[in-house]
Amino acid sequence: MVQTKKVVLWVLVIFVAYTIIHSPARSAELVQIGFEGISDAAQSVGTFMTQLIN
Numbered sequence: 001m002v003q004t005k006k007v008v009l010w011v012l013v014i015f016v017a018y019t020i021i022h023s024p025a026r027s028a029e030l031v032q033i034g035f036e037g038i039s040d041a042a043q044s045v046g047t048f049m050t051q052l053i054n
Contacts, residue, residue: 020027
C-alpha cells in the first residue's frame with residue numbers, strides 16, 4: 001500500500017514537471033484559475049459569516 005502511494009506520488013510529480021516544462025503558459029493559466037477559485041471561495045465564506053452576524 002505504501003509503495004503504491006509512493007509510485008502514484010512520483011508519477012504525479014513527474015507529470016506536473018513535464019506539463020510545466022512543456023507548456024509554461026498553460027500551466028500559469030491553470031494556476032491563476034486555481035487561485036481565483038480559492039479567492040472566490042474565501043470571499044463567499046466571508047460573505048456568509050457576515051450574513052450570520054447581521
